[in-house]
Amino acid sequence: SSPDSDGCTPELEKAGLLNKTKIAEGGRKLRKNWSPSWVVLVGNSLVFFKDPKSQTPSSWKPGNSRPESSVDLRGAQLHWANDLSSKKNVFKLRTVTGNEFLLQSETDSLIKEWYSTIQNVIDRLDRE
Numbered sequence: 001s002s003p004d005s006d007g008c009t010p011e012l013e014k015a016g017l018l019n020k021t022k023i024a025e026g027g028r029k030l031r032k033n034w035s036p037s038w039v040v041l042v043g044n045s046l047v048f049f050k051d052p053k054s055q056t057p058s059s060w061k062p063g064n065s066r067p068e069s070s071v072d073l074r075g076a077q078l079h080w081a082n083d084l085s086s087k088k089n090v091f092k093l094r095t096v097t098g099n100e101f102l103l104q105s106e107t108d109s110l111i112k113e114w115y116s117t118i119q120n121v122i123d124r125l126d127r128e
């Protein structure tokens with residue numbers, strides 16, 4: 001049987017490094033501030049952690065694995081958004097609460113995988 005045969009632990013769907021900027025909070029536009037982020041898709045949420053590489057050796061403590069923020073994917077909308085940035089491979093994620101994030105990778109295959117994996121979770125939640 002799987003390690004989570006009781007179904008109580010949300011399934012880890014995907015994890016990796018993406019460039020991230022938040023562009024709106026509750027519908028209010030924010031100034032872009034791109035930075036690398038360790039992104040984890042688990043259960044119904046996208047969870048953001050600080051890029052481990054941007055941390056100093058002294059900041060490597062267990063407590064530091066606390067997420068920076070997390071996004072509920074229920075009712076969220078996903079769109080390719082190359083018009084919103086000079087960078088390539090950019091998509092926009094909008095939550096029901098009006099928070100908007102841009103996520104980006106230089107690697108085409110990687111960003112396509114993230115897009116379809118997130119869209120699959122959104123579609124699954126829409127059917128519930």
Ligand code: I3S
Pocket residue numbers: 031032033034084085086087
């Ligand atoms: O959409 P914008 O305003 O052209 O976004 C750029 C700016 O946020 C810029 O910072 P300043 O606020 O110092 O101008 C960033 O450094 C750029 O990365 C933003 O544009 P891109 O095209 O990289 O998303």
